[in-house]
Amino acid sequence: xxxxxxxSLHKRESDLAQSNRQLEILSNGIFKTxxxxxxxxxxxxxxxxxxxxxxxxxxQINVGYMCNQVCEHCHVDAGPDRKEIMTVETMQQCLEVIKxxxxxxxxxxxxxxxxxxxxxxxxxxxxxxxxxxFIVRSNxxxxxxxxKYYDLPEFFKKHNVHVVSSMPHWTRGKTDKQRGDxxxxxxxxxxxxxxxxxxxxxxxxxKLDLVYNPTGxxxxxxxxxxxxxxxxxxxxxxxxxxxxxxxxxxLPISRxxxxxxxxxxxxxxxxxLVEAYNPAAVANVMCTNTISxxxxxxLYDCDFNQMLDLKVASKVxxxxxxxxxxxxxRDIIISQHCYGCTAGAGSSCQGAVAE
Amino acid sequence: MSYYDPKDLRKFxxxxxxxxxxxxxxxDYYGKVFEEGALTAREKSLIALAVAHTEQCPYCIDAYTKDxxxxxxxxxxxxxxxxxGAAIKSGATLVHGVMMMNKVNKLDG
Numbered sequence: 001x002x003x004x005x006x007x008s009l010h011k012r013e014s015d016l017a018q019s020n021r022q023l024e025i026l027s028n029g030i031f032k033t034x035x036x037x038x039x040x041x042x043x044x045x046x047x048x049x050x051x052x053x054x055x056x057x058x059x060q061i062n063v064g065y066m067c068n069q070v071c072e073h074c075h076v077d078a079g080p081d082r083k084e085i086m087t088v089e090t091m092q093q094c095l096e097v098i099k100x101x102x103x104x105x106x107x108x109x110x111x112x113x114x115x116x117x118x119x120x121x122x123x124x125x126x127x128x129x130x131x132x133x134f135i136v137r138s139n140x141x142x143x144x145x146x147x148k149y150y151d152l153p154e155f156f157k158k159h160n161v162h163v164v165s166s167m168p169h170w171t172r173g174k175t176d177k178q179r180g181d182x183x184x185x186x187x188x189x190x191x192x193x194x195x196x197x198x199x200x201x202x203x204x205x206x207k208l209d210l211v212y213n214p215t216g217x218x219x220x221x222x223x224x225x226x227x228x229x230x231x232x233x234x235x236x237x238x239x240x241x242x243x244x245x246x247x248x249x250x251l252p253i254s255r256x257x258x259x260x261x262x263x264x265x266x267x268x269x270x271x272x273l274v275e276a277y278n279p280a281a282v283a284n285v286m287c288t289n290t291i292s293x294x295x296x297x298x299l300y301d302c303d304f305n306q307m308l309d310l311k312v313a314s315k316v317x318x319x320x321x322x323x324x325x326x327x328x329x330r331d332i333i334i335s336q337h338c339y340g341c342t343a344g345a346g347s348s349c350q351g352a353v354a355e
Numbered sequence: 356m357s358y359y360d361p362k363d364l365r366k367f368x369x370x371x372x373x374x375x376x377x378x379x380x381x382x383d384y385y386g387k388v389f390e391e392g393a394l395t396a397r398e399k400s401l402i403a404l405a406v407a408h409t410e411q412c413p414y415c416i417d418a419y420t421k422d423x424x425x426x427x428x429x430x431x432x433x434x435x436x437x438x439x440g441a442a443i444k445s446g447a448t449l450v451h452g453v454m455m456m457n458k459v460n461k462l463d464g
């Protein structure tokens with residue numbers, strides 16, 4: 001069994017903190033020898049290469065890599081030691097884009113986005129744009145981390161924020177194994193706090209969804225069945241309610257890649273992803289309707305490409321030059337990590353993408 | 356070298372190459388059995404895990420441990436399932452003790 005690390009790969013000065021090193025691993029070995037097809041070869045089989053955007057629906061903004069947790073699987077390599085934080089100037093550039101975008105979903109993520117000192121101001125300003133679905137990805141424990149965060153449920157409610165939170169299992173052992181000691185208890189308390197102000201209740205407009213991603217080197221099970229099991233367990237044990245469960249596959253990058261290699265599961269995991277490849281999921285994969293914006297304003301096809309420093313293949317690469325029409329006319333950058341989004345029912349920040 | 360190679364599990368589907376009709380019928384049947392039905396796929400996975408142990412099939416233990424994890428089954432639930440299999444195996448041995456007792460009683464009662 002691996003023991004959870006308390007520092008990011010960056011802080012530990014691990015090789016895998018470098019995106020080039022990760023991309024090298026993903027392109028060599030079983031993919032170089034031809035034992036497994038590359039993602040490009042695979043999508044060519046069904047004439048889906050090059051992958052191109054459809055209508056933009058989601059603007060996902062990463063407001064910083066700082067986090068109060070150091071989760072074992074984190075693709076951001078987030079943690080308390082990460083200092084990359086979006087500035088007010090970049091937030092203002094984002095707000096200009098939010099006011100004029102054709103996207104219907106705004107999705108704030110991190111790190112723990114709440115740790116950005118200008119988070120509340122940004123949410124207040126962004127909510128004025130009246131975007132249809134305004135998501136904040138909250139890790140839950142931040143709500144209980146410090147008194148200054150205790151009122152976050154009320155704050156979210158005031159701005160009609162759709163809260164999406166990670167919960168890898170309904171048991172303490174599995175949750176704490178992935179996310180750190182004490183995370184389960186704090187998460188439960190935070191979910192109860194959210195329920196107390198009306199989040200997640202049946203029929204409530206205050207949306208509370210949970211994200212499930214596996215605690216180890218295996219793929220997520222059927223989303224609907226998992227949702228049923230989560231709902232029953234959280235209600236029976238803690239009286240907690242929520243709306244939907246999104247089952248997300250761990251992509252083989254950053255800390256999860258580090259874990260796969262250290263536990264000697266890398267090859268088997270890549271086999272599992274390739275064997276579970278579903279062409280139907282390719283059609284709806286997240287990068288076809290999303291633009292991901294980093295803390296320093298660069299633009300990416302998705303949050304994973306952001307972490308691999310694969311900027312969009314477009315003349316427009318930074319929020320200061322944002323132009324939706326130009327951006328939509330691009331090819332999406334792919335590598336073998338993309339298999340993570342096309343396995344089984346597919347995987348996106350909104351969960352499964354295919355039947 | 357072991358008789359069992361974990362990589363062979365990936366080649367399970369290849370058995371169809373030497374007998375397409377029977378292989379295909381088997382895999383169709385196999386797939387159907389594990390679909391959600393009167394039992395959930397999760398319950399079926401636990402049954403399969405217990406049977407994998409009583410059959411002492413390393414491939415099946417690999418496959419259904421992973422399958423159980425994918426379905427959110429906890430290690431405590433998995434170990435209980437293995438005990439169910441073990442209890443039936445040992446019970447099946449012990450219940451034959453009655454046969455032994457019957458024979459002793461007949462021959463030497």
